[in-house]
Amino acid sequence: MEKFTFKKTEIEDVYIIETTKFPDERGYFMETYQKEEFSKAGLNYEFVQDNQSKSKKGVLRGLHFQKTQPQGKLVRVIKGTVFDVAVDLRKKSSTYGKWVGVTLSDENHKQFYIPKGFAHGFLVLSDEAEFTYKCTDFYKANDEGGVLWNDPEINIQWPLDNINEIILSEKDKKWKPLKETETNF
Numbered sequence: 001m002e003k004f005t006f007k008k009t010e011i012e013d014v015y016i017i018e019t020t021k022f023p024d025e026r027g028y029f030m031e032t033y034q035k036e037e038f039s040k041a042g043l044n045y046e047f048v049q050d051n052q053s054k055s056k057k058g059v060l061r062g063l064h065f066q067k068t069q070p071q072g073k074l075v076r077v078i079k080g081t082v083f084d085v086a087v088d089l090r091k092k093s094s095t096y097g098k099w100v101g102v103t104l105s106d107e108n109h110k111q112f113y114i115p116k117g118f119a120h121g122f123l124v125l126s127d128e129a130e131f132t133y134k135c136t137d138f139y140k141a142n143d144e145g146g147v148l149w150n151d152p153e154i155n156i157q158w159p160l161d162n163i164n165e166i167i168l169s170e171k172d173k174k175w176k177p178l179k180e181t182e183t184n185f
Contacts (some may be wrong), residue, residue, distance in 0.1 A: 062121015
């Protein structure tokens with residue numbers, strides 16, 4: 001039995017990863033990362049930093065990227081539900097400025113791989129969510145960039161039906177649309 005299913009998305013190099021859960025009367029066990037399995041799928045990355053955040057309903061984090069030391073990210077939710085988004089910032093890509101999104105939850109156990117050269121963000125849909133991510137490079141605060149979460153040209157279809165208020169950090173309120181954002185990818 002395969003431990004992982006790697007599903008390509010409509011944007012090259014972005015994957016939705018499903019894990020095999022092994023349940024029994026005690027609960028369940030699953031592997032969330034296994035280097036050999038990921039390498040066989042073409043995801044040959046070394047992860048150097050793990051992060052975790054907790055947010056309440058309506059929090060939107062993003063759309064973030066690092067300008068000169070970009071990070072690939074393997075993300076998942078360990079509690080709650082989020083809508084997670086990757087936006088292609090690779091100027092030579094046929095999907096430049098396009099986005100792909102997936103609902104991640106503690107029930108579906110899906111993971112999302114966002115490669116270098118993408119902006120990343122997520123919206124919390126449940127009362128609260130705990131979100132984890134493995135990164136291929138170290139976070140550098142002075143290297144951070146971002147794109148406006150509701151840029152009309154990107155036109156992300158955020159699931160806002162049950163969200164009363166979008167809660168943004170001060171920095172996320174100040175990002176510009178993609179056409180006004182300098183990227184080096």
